[in-house]
Amino acid sequence: MKKENYDFMMPNVNFFGPGVVEKVGERAKMLNMKKVLIVTDAFLRNLDNGPVKQAESSLLKADIAYVIFDGVEPNPKIRNVKEGKKLYMDNHCDSIITIGGGSSHDCGKGIGIVLSNGDNLPALAGIETLENPLPPLMAVNTTAGTASEITRHAVITNEETHLKFVVVSWRNVPLVSFNDPMLMLDIPTALTAATGMDALTHCVESYVSVNRNPITDAQAIQGIKLISKYLRRAVANGHDVEARTNMAYASILAGMAFNNADLGYVHAMAHQLGGQYDAPHGVCCAVLMPTVEKWNIISNPERFSDIAELLGENIAGLSVREAADKAIEAMILISEDVGIPTNIKSLGALPEDFDMMAENALKDGNAFSNPRVGRKEDIIKLYQQAYDA
Template identity: 55%
Template sequence: MSYAFFMPSISYMGEGCIKNLGNEIKSRGLKKSLIVTDKILVNIGLVKKLTNVLDENKIEYVIFDETKPNPTVTNVNDGLKMLKDNGCDFVISFGGGSPHDAAKGIALVAANGGDIKDYEGVDRSAHPQLPLMSINTTAGTASEMTRFCIITDEDRHVKMAIVDKNVTPIIAVNDPELMLDMPKSLTAATGMDALTHAIEAYVSTIATPVTDACAEKAIELISKNLRDAVFNGKDIKARDNMAYAEYLAGMAFNNASLGYVHAMAHQLGGFYDLPHGVCNAILLPHVVRYNA
């Protein structure tokens, strides 16, 4: 049996690495970005760390900050309209899994047409999405580097899973300096999401030596650093290690897939609009205990 391995072509890690984005954009001849984020990140001034880099490099942008915690079909449609109305030729997602997934949906439909619902399932798109660069501000979902895009269909109260090589960002950025102000609750929830990714990938029936290695190291880093990141959010070393951990867990599940915990978490999240990481934190110990 043959296997494929999916991940972004370039990933930046470490303190201050967001500054590399300017040269990456200019080297590709890209002109104007749609920044996909949420109002909280705008209001606390975190998005300014991105726009400062763009301003310094004379790169134009508009900001779409309507992303919901569980991004919706409406989010994708509204963001797509802003992208087209402003003549944007690429997308930057800034935040956690929600902005990343919304941005993937926008970039995919912009390049392929139709409606985001048309792409539910596996590899339904015909063309690569618009260039997407994803900047992470949490350490959990790994959406900044995966081929998974989760969008809530409000009409059906269902979280659609779009699994498509064409939604993989071309650049992923994990700068721990952007994670220092994450509240304890979000740090804990996203950390448990990363742990769930690693465990489910490790026990997957299509795991490989590569995904096992990524999962094992992710579990080790999470066990040693999540508590410090939660209780001392300014601990840059713990934040940096959690960024590596969630990325490694993403490498694992992006290629070995997931299991029962995520299957149930997506149903709960879609029906009750619950935070994804919290669902995983609740379900993971029960599934592990049941299968012990």
């Protein structure tokens, strides 16, 4: 382990459980929010008795004014951030509440960043580049996967270059998060699978990260256990409340882990796929994970042996190396069971883009905590292997 001293970041207050969305207005009032910009997408805004409607009701009860920006796109773009900022300023808002999954939370963070740190968002990519605090920010989560509602990461796509970039700062961490499993019951099957696999990737990459620590290990371990037990159930029946609740727990544990241990090449490479081809982030991670982690095994086979056991594999009588290989088999099996594609070719990936994507992946903020150090040629080869899988 490289680090001996570490910090630990997460929101000041985290509400969890059925009905906690009702507390949005109360907490907004405690934070002295007067005019809130709600950041969400059009589908959630128009959903009868959905998360946005419930949050609106809570704000109205607390006598807090708000305006809604519902222009968030999957893999949120710089243009979404600019549009949200304009609405914020035109309506003299003083705070932000994000409602949705990772796209809404990342877009809301992006809006907060440009409001206080200047309009050149790509120039702020990297780790701890923000000099000024964001406006007060709360996050209401509706998916079990990205954990952006509790993390310091804001992932934005530059629609002109098709490149995703990450602004990583403690200033991005929302002040309050809300995880209400009842808001997740009607999530489509494909989104349940993709976000659940994203959470699994968070756990795995955190557990083998060079920046891991005993606290993040505990979170990653429990997250893997829960995902192994409940993701298939949540995909099979979205109204399985026990499965939804435990996947929400797994997601927030995974977020706490990677928010502090950081990630690795799976996410660094997935950001290039998502930016270049506008592919779902969780699917990108799930498709890449077996290929990348098989390459990573030699860095710490004991950790991968642990992962195999946590994913339900019987490793009795196996050598550490043999058990480590079982972890990769388990990753492939859970992906197949929940309907994830087997290769990046199915996501529209083109081999002629691999050189450029590999170069950018190595610049991604997640690359520096990967347990095995690679060169551009290695990353190109990993993309090719994931293409041919």
